[in-house]
Amino acid sequence: MINDKNSQKIVDIIQNFARKHSLFVLAYGTGCGAIEIPPTMTSRYDAERFGIRGAATPRQADVLLITGYLTTKTVKRVIRVYEQMQDPKYVIGFGSCTINGGMYWDSYNTIKVLDRYLPVDIYINGCMPRPEAVIEGFIKLQKKIMEGRAEGAKHYKENLEWYRANQKKVLGPTTPHIQEYNW
């Protein structure tokens, strides 16, 4: 017998299956790794066969792909872009710079750990990651979506104060670029 709980489970499975095969990606080309995106998306590696394709605006995007280091100037824009995206949404940190600062680990004006400012669902290691690694990262994201474990956006909502405090540490307490987040 199918009860409410079971039917919700079935709906979740169908939704997650559809979501994982339809990932519209907004690539925020902040670092040198962005150069690996064209070969990933075009005929040689053809990411679209996995349901991965580009999106023109944040409102149409499911995935924010941050391709490398973020300066304290660009991080403002990235936060703004992320908050304009609709749920469900996911973040991929691309390259060592997003994980631990990479070769800019002691730079005075880059952030070192992206996860302190935005909720990263998947990291792709490397400097710079090759298209095979990029596709593998997306496949990991798809697996997480299918299993209902890609919950970065939920984590962001639940811990917004913590994220805001970290963001303000690098942007300054009165930054006008962070608006109130209207959920």
Ligand code: SF4
């Ligand atoms: S990880 Fe390497 S390729 Fe990517 S932005 Fe940093 S320095 Fe550039």
